[in-house]
Amino acid sequence: MADTIGKWAPGSSYGPILSQTDLYLLGVELELNPILSNSSETFQLIFNMSTGQTGGYNHESRDRDIPFTAKDEPATMPRVEELIIITEHSPWCTIVKNSQGVTLGDVTTTLFRDYTEKTVTEKEFESLPPRLQEQVRRHASQQNAAGWQQYYSPAPVAPSQFRRVDWLRERLFFDKLIHREGYAKGRLGFSAPNVYVLSLTAY
Template identity: 45%
Template sequence: MSISKWAVGSAYGPVLTSTELYLLQAADGCKGLELNPILNHSLKSFHLVFNLANGGYDNADPDKDLAFTQGDQPATIPRVSELYVIAKISPWVATVTASQPKRGVTLGDVINCVWSTYGENTITEAEWSSLGVREQERVKRASVNNQINSNPSMGWNGGYPFSPSTMDAKNFRRSDWLRDKIFFDGIEIDDEYAVKRLGFKAPNVFVMSFCG
């Protein structure tokens, strides 16, 4: 697979809005979006893993310590102004908007959006109440583990400020909801799930996969 067409630059076609994309698909002018191979792991030389609990990057191949420097590459071809990322293990939709409209959604936009959606937002009281007691306890344990892993000095012997039994919804981020599935491992098309979840399918709706 050639990676040259994913190089950063301006020599691309127009950036399509969601409406334009749907119209093109309806007219059979666009069969779908081609994902950047870094997002679906068809690029064998680099496997991106992103920690939604602490914002850290990791190349999943332990023998190759490669930095993520491809953030300005387009996320799709054709380029689009928005992508929507859902997940089978969470109730939220990450709406990815191009940070530079003339450039379209980039890899960096995707990563920044899923981080903002899961790493920077807390679980609401209503969302917390929707969980059963057993699921709440699992989220509590995940929150403690995520915070200790992000700052080992906050471990039990280091004076961790509270125990799981004293925690309530205001203590939890959305990444804690994911429990041990906190590593973003790419996105993929799953029209069947999109219809089940949203009631419709669209070329720019993707399902997030995880590893943990």
């Protein structure tokens, strides 16, 4: 795989690993791994936020699945100890940490855990319009039923039992990470080179 050659090759013997403070003081611009920016010529990542399943394909051979062997590649260059990920599709902020430098595997694993192991609070759920509340409730019911009687409406589930991934509804697949300074400032009150916006797609 061409993207693993050279600077994106896994390992700890090259380049600095920058802390959040380093990024502010040095004003370094980060280069995002082509797999995360969806610009790789050899590998298109397929990552399901609900199941955690990862894989991919080559643009020239879309009918053949390729394993996600690039998990240990650095997410950015220079490498960083921390990535901050936000998305227009949810109100939460995911912080990916690795003192040895954040990898592609760190990104997918942390996003999966953040959205499947954490629940939506009652206050967060009530902030949604009624129509979207119903969509989240329906999606959660379908996921729990695993396809069985998915068109029947069960008794309402307490909001505290909704996982964050249910909030995403059908947009469960990773598309790419984008650096959007204006959006980051609007959401977080600040922008930094390691703040990225997550774009998601439907089935």
